[in-house]
Amino acid sequence: MTNYNTLYTVTVFSENRVGIIHKLSIIYTRRKINIETISASPSSIKGVSKITVTAYCSKDDIIKIVQQIENIIEVLKAFYYTDDEIVYQEIALYKVPTIKLLEEPNLESIIRKHNARILEITHEYTIVEKTGHYDETEALFYEFNKYGIRQFARSGRVAVTRSPLEYVTMYLDNEEKNRRPTEIWNSRE
C-alpha cells in the first residue's frame, strides 16, 4: 500500500525565471498532493534560485515528482530528502502586546528557554523572533498565546544536506564542459 505519511523535503535549484513555481507546483497538483511549505530565494550560485518544498507523500510519488521537476527546462537539479538527511529550520515572528509581556514574571526565562530574540519594542507591541523546527516555533506560539498574539508569521522550511558533496556545483562544472561557440547567421540579405 502507498504510504502517505512521510514528510519529504524537496530542494530545487533553478534558473531564476518567471513561472518556475507554477511549473513545479502543477507537478504536485496533478497527483493531488498538498504542499505544506514552500520557500524560494537566491542560492549561493549567481542567478540560481533554491526552492524548498515540503509535502506528505509516498516514496514512489516523491521519486517521480523529483524526476518530473528535473524535466522542467530551467531546473538544474532537484533532490528529495527525509528529515534525518538534512539540517533544516523555519523562522517565526510573533507580535504580542507589550503590556502583557511586562506583566509576565518569567519573560526572561521564556525567551531563554526558547532561544528567541526580541526585534522591536514599542508601547503597543513587541516583536519576537524564533528560529527552529515546526514544533519549536509552535511551542513558543502556545507560550505567547495566553497574552493574545496580535500577528504571527512563519516561513517555509529552508534546508541544507548532511552530504559532504555539493551536487549542484558538480553538475554545473560538468555541464560547462558542453558549452560550444555558435555561429552568427544573418538571414536578411
Place this chain on the structure above:
Amino acid sequence: MGQTISGAEALILSLIAEGVDTTFGYPGGAIIPVFDVLYDYRDKIHNILARHEQGAIHSAQGFARVSGRTGVVIATSGPAATNLITGLGDAKMDSTPLVVISGQVGAAALGSDAFQETDVLGITQPLSKWSYQIRNAEDIPWAVARAFYIANNGRPGPVVLDLAKNAQNQKIEWTGYRQCNYIRSYNPYPDVPKKLLLEAADIINDAKRPFILAGNGVTISGAEKDLAALAEKADIPVATTLLGLSCISSNHRLNKGMIGMHGNVACNIATTNCDVLIAIGMRFSDRVTGDIARFAPQAKVIHIDIDKSEIDKTIPATVGINGDARTTLQQLLPFIRTAHHDDWIRSFDDDWELEREKIINKEINPDDGVITMGQVVNKVTEATGNQAVLVTDVGQNQMQAARYFRYTRPRSIITSGGQGTMGFGLPAAIGAKIAAPDRTVCLFAGDGGLQMTIEELGVILQYNVDVKIILLNNNFLGMVRQWQELFYNERYSETPLVNPNFVMIANAYGIPAENVETPDQLDEAVERMVKHDGAYLLNVNINPSELVYPMVPSGSVLDNILLSKTEKYIKKQKTDYDKL
C-alpha cells in the same frame, strides 16, 4: 552595421535561420504584424492556412512526425491559443517537436482581461516542454533559438512562445541570428556510463528468451538500422508499440508484430514468457502493459529511454539506461555476442497461426458479403506497394489500420497514441503530405473523428494536397460501441450517428469521392483512388457489428486475450517454454 527592423520581422528572420520553409497558421488581431511581415517573405516561408487552429497544430504534428523536422504553428491570442491546447497535449504525449507561436495582447494590457487575452503560459505549461512569454522584441531571436533547440533535442516536444503584440511592432537593431546549442540547465543527450552498457550486455548475452519492445524513440532518434543490427546479431524477436510500428520493416523475419490492447497474440504472450525484455524508446503506456503489477514479472527489464523520468515510472527496470536510443544501441552493440534463439523465435509461430486462423483471415477475406475494415486496409496497403504513409484517426479505424497496414519505410505511421485525439487524422495527413510530397499518404478515419476536423478539407481544396482519405463508415462511434457491446450490456448510449452525405461534402470541396457499398466494388474503387492524381475520398460502408480483435480488456493482464465475443485465448503450459 545592424539594420532596424520590427520584432515581427525578427521573428520571421529567426524562423528562416532555423530552416523553416512551411508554417501552419491562422491570423488574428494579436498576430497581424507577423502575418504582415510573412507577406513580404512568402517566397521563403509558405504558410498553410488551416480552417481551425486545432487543424493547424495537428497538421504541424503530421509534418513533424513524417519528416523529423520541427513543425511551426502561428496563431493569435485568446480563443486561437485555447484551440491549440488539444494539439499541444497530443504532441507532448507523443514526443512531437513543435514551435507554437501565439500572439498575445500588448504587454501593457496583460492581466487586465483585455480583448482576446488568455493566460497562455498558465494553461500551456502542463502541456508544453517549454514555454516563454516574449514582451520585448530584443528577446525574439534568443527565445526562438531556445525554442527550436528545446523542441527537437532530447525527447522532442511542443514549445510555446507567447508573443506580446507590442514586441511584434517594436523596432530593434538586427545583428543576425545565433542558434542555440547549449542550455546549462538542460542536457538533452546524457552520456551513458559504460558500466550500465556492460550490465545490459551481460543480461542480453545470458538471455535464453530475449524480447525487444521498440517504440517511437527508435523512430525519433533514427535508430532503425541499429535496432535491426541488435536484433539480428543476438537473434532477438522484436515487437513494436503502436507508434513504433514502422521502425522495423513488416517483412523483417524478427518483426513479430505489435504489442498491447489490440496487439498481436504472439507478442502479448511473449511478454509473459520472455526472460529478458529490452524496451527501447518506449514508455510502457497502460495500453501496452495492461495490468502493470502482472506485466512480465518473470523478466529482467532493460529500459533505454532519453527521458529519465520514464525509467522506473511504471515498470521497474533491472537496468535503466537514460540515453538516446541510437547512440545507446551503437555503444551497446560491440558488447553483444552473436547468438541464436531458434526455438524461442519459432515459439511465436503457433500463436501467429492461431491469430491468422481465428481473426486475420476472416478479417481480410470476409465471406458473408460485408466489408470489413481489415479488408479495406489490406487492399490499400497492397495497392500502394506497402510504401505509403499511414495516418489514422482514433478508434476502431486506428487499430484496424495499424494492424493490417504494412510498413517497409521508416516514419510511415502517424497516429495519435498517448492522447487518442479524435479529429487528429485529417489535418495530420495534410501536414504529412506537405512535408513528404513524394510519398503516398493514406488516411483511415471513422465517421465520428472525421467530422471533428472536417473543415480542414478546405486546406486540401486551397493547396491541392494529395491525401487519400478512406472513411471507414459504420455510422457509429465504433470503439465506444465495441466497449458497450462487450462490457456494458449492449446499451448503445449516444454512439449511433446520423451522418451526412460524405461524398457530397468531399465534392463540395472539389475532392473526387465515391461510396463503396459492397465488397465487389472495393478493389476497383481503391485502384481508382490510388491512381488518381490528387486527393480522393472513399466512403466505405462498414458493418457496425465488426469488433477489433484480439482484445485485452482494459487493466487486464496481457495473456487474458479475447479472440472473439465468446472465445478466450488459452495459454499453453509454461513448461513448454522453460525447456527452451
